[in-house]
Every structure is written in C-alpha cells, then in structure tokens.
Amino acid sequence: MVRLLFPGSKLGPVTSIPLRPEPTPAAAERSDAARNRERLLLAARELIADCGTEGLTMDRLAERAGVGKGTVFRRFGSRAGLMLTLLNDSEADFQARFMFGPPPLGPGASGLERLIAFGAERIAYVVEFGDLVLAAENASRGRFEVPAAALWLRHIEVLLRDEGFDADPWLMAGSLSAALDPERLLDLVRRHGVPPERLVDSWRDLVTRVVAAA
Template structure:
C-alpha cells in the first residue's frame, strides 16, 4: 500500500517545491494548526491565518486558493500521518501484532483522529455523496478487509469491512461524544468488543 492523502496529487513532471516555498508553507500550516488548537476550526479564516502568520492575505490565498483548500491541506497532512502509522508504524496499530489487535487499535486510533479533526472534515467540504470514494476512505476499507482476511474471515470480508467503516463514521462519532456524552474510551471499548465478536463469534 502507498500513502494516499486527500489533497490532489502534484501533476507529473511539475517542478519540485523550492526550499523557501516549503518553509513558508510549513510556517502557514503551523500557524493554522495553532489557531485550530486554540480556537477551533471554525475560527480558522484566511484573514486570521494571515494575521497569525504575519503575512499578507494574498499570500494565503495564493498558497491554498480558499478556506476549503486550506482545510483540505491540513486534513490531508493529518490523514497521511495516520496512514503512516497503521501501514508502517509500530504495533499494535502497525505491522507486527495479531490481526485482531491491529483491528482494535485501528478503530481506537480512528476514533481519536475523528475527534481531533472532525471540524476540518466539515470545513474541507467533503460531501456525504462522495465521501466513501475519496482515497483515505478507500484505503481504510482495504486495510480493514486485509486484516479480516488475515484473521481468517472468509465470508465476504469486503462487505464486512464496509460495515466496520460505517461504525467509524465521523459524524456519528462526533455526535456520540459531543451530544450524547459517550466517552472516547467507551467507544474504543465497544469497537474492540465488536471486532472481537466478528473474529471470534463463539
């Protein structure tokens, strides 16, 4: 598997980003992360970012296009980091642990990821109509399917992986925690119980 963050790929043959441009980009993204951490994603506007980073508003627009582009970039970097963890990172989330432990760790990791970046998911403008076909969703489905197969499931693991992805729906997780007051720890325990019963039904 390869990392497939959600921002569009750089066109083939495009020149590499200059080191100074890369530094400026990271400076802007760090300022954006700080704004989100302090005030929440709703407060992250192009004006606020320009002020925080000490640059002109035009610089921010040239770099990200619009607010949705900024949100998409932040979310893409976060998605790539999470992918790195479950594909190449240490066990139990990464390779080296039994498939059941990796399934449990993936669900727990994704729950906390959603709670940290849920507002960015909204701001990036990911529509309910195509959210199942974006690269991170497709990679998550494939990853869960492979773990189910490794665990010995031979009765349609592709569809079961789809069902497991639905159990980690961001809107549901955010609603469960913020509206119903269910703790992330409780959600993670429920996920572990779910995948355990799927793998070991007896």
C-alpha cells in the same frame, strides 16, 4: 502518490497515500507559489488557534495571509481541501503507524488485534482533531472519494481476510468503517458525553463478534 518523511525515523522517506492528492506532483512549484502556500498554511493555523475552525473563512484567510482569494482556491481547491492539507501530516503519521509500525497496530499481531487497535487509534485521532476532521468531511463529492479513506477501507478488508472472513469482506469493511464515522463519534463524545474508552469497548465488541463467526 507522494513521498513523505516517516516521522521520527532514520529510515528515510516511505511511500504514503496523501490525504489530498497533489494535482501535478511532477512540475516544481514556482517560488512565489511556495511562499504563498506557506503564508496561507501559517495564517490558517493562526486563525484556527484564534477563532476555532468555524472562524476560518476563505475571505478572512486570504486577507490575513495577504493574498487574493483566487490564490487560496487555486492552492487548495476548496475549504475542505484546505482542511485536508492541514491534516496531512498527522494522517501520514497515522498511516505509517498502522502499516509499518509496531504491533498491535502494525504488522506482527493477529488480524483481530490489529482491527481492535486500528479502531482505538482512529477514535483517538478523531477525538483529538475533531473540528478539523469534521470540516474536512465536506469534500466535494462525498467523503468516500478521499484517497486515505480508500486506504483505511482496504486495510480493514485485508485484516478481515486475515481472520478468514470470506463473505464480501469489502462491504463488511465498509460497514465497520461506518461505525468509526467522525460525525457519529464526535456526536457521541460531545453531545452525549460518551467517554472514548466506551467507544473503544464497543468497537472491540463489534469486530470481535464479526470475526468470531468466521
């Protein structure tokens, strides 16, 4: 658990679940470590801007940032961890919007409306950050241990319950969540040329049917 600024708000820090958990949030970071972290993140963004996500290798990143390779791995744990870190801000923003933002995504709308909006936003998010999300998916032990994924799941589950869904909402939330799998969405958009709006339509249809029979 880490405190992040709620972007564009005067309300001050809000609690958010980071995409990647910080190892030791208690101890303050040593100055050289902080400097290298900045250098690395900068270099990573430049590298991605120049050569795309594919072009970012850990060796190149280390060289470009002027640090040793070991430093890169101590900081981010793995390539996927780096990508997760790169996505952290936008992910925190997304979380804030579906947890505290205005309806229909945030509280105030019905469970179904919020489910629909959630899918639509997630689809937009995946389409926007495509390669990054894909590169972040290969986390060490499966993509299901990412803390943020657990949050989305729980969110969907709660919305299902709101709609009176009683039969194993946790598993159903997982099934719905699977329909938003980034690899699938990007395959549909990129290889099959499916327009995102059509994905949103299909998602709406899916959740509507699932909730309707409740």
